[in-house]
Amino acid sequence: MTFRIMALLALPLAASACSPDAPVKRQAGSWSQKIEIVKFEGKGATPETKTQMQKMFDAMSTMSVCLTPAAAAKEDMGKAMEQMSARGQNCTFAKKDVTGASIAIDATCKQPNGGTVKMMMTGTNSATAQDMTMKTEGFAANGTQEGTMEMHVKSTRNGECKPTDVTPPEAPATGPAPAKP
Structure with missing residues (x-):
């Protein structure tokens, strides 16, 4: 179980912290994000690796992302969590409260090697700011914590989109592949 896998499973949840049942949606505009590694322990978790990852997150915090109105309208954390299993991440949720200004998630995802990743997230969500703590724990197939x-x-909205903001491409539509003629 690598820390990269644990981070990759957790970050998309933070990036789309909203729900179809909630009036709370991120407002379109220029968004920045600051990520601090609070705890980094286990197999392969050297101080050098933590420093390297923190430097990467610090570099990312110097960039702002333009959240377009179309992208903001499509954000849906509840749907993103439901689709985790469909994307082969085989996750079950003990807690999935994403319906308002508070967020609380507790999920366990089975890994192809027989291990599991447990993800917990708590925090607050508004149209212009998000503040969350995410914890991931990796376990080997035999249950040993790795x-x-x-x-x-x-994450903070900093006003309208700027020409220097990164604008991600629109996500491709999901569904069956088109039939070949």
Whole structure:
């Protein structure tokens, strides 16, 4: 179980913290994010690796992302969590409260090697700011804990999109592949 896998499973949840049942949706505009690694322990978790990852997150915090109105309208954390299993991440949720200004998630995802990743996230969500703590714990197939990573993620809307913002491409539509003629 690598820390990269644990981070990759947790970050998309933070990036789309909203729900179809909630009036709370991120407002379109220029968004920045600050990620702090609070805890980094386990197999392969050297101080050098933690420093390298923190430097990567710090570099990312210097960039702002343009959240377009179309992208903001499509954000749906509840749907993103439901689709985790469809994407082969085989996750079950003990807690999935994403229906308002508070967020609380507790999920366990089975890995192809027989291990599991447990993800917990708590925090607050508004149209212009998010403040969350995410914790991931990796376990080997025999149940032995292999590592823990805890991150504090703060996202803030900084006004309208700017020409220097990164604008991600629109996500492709999901569904069956088109039939060949």
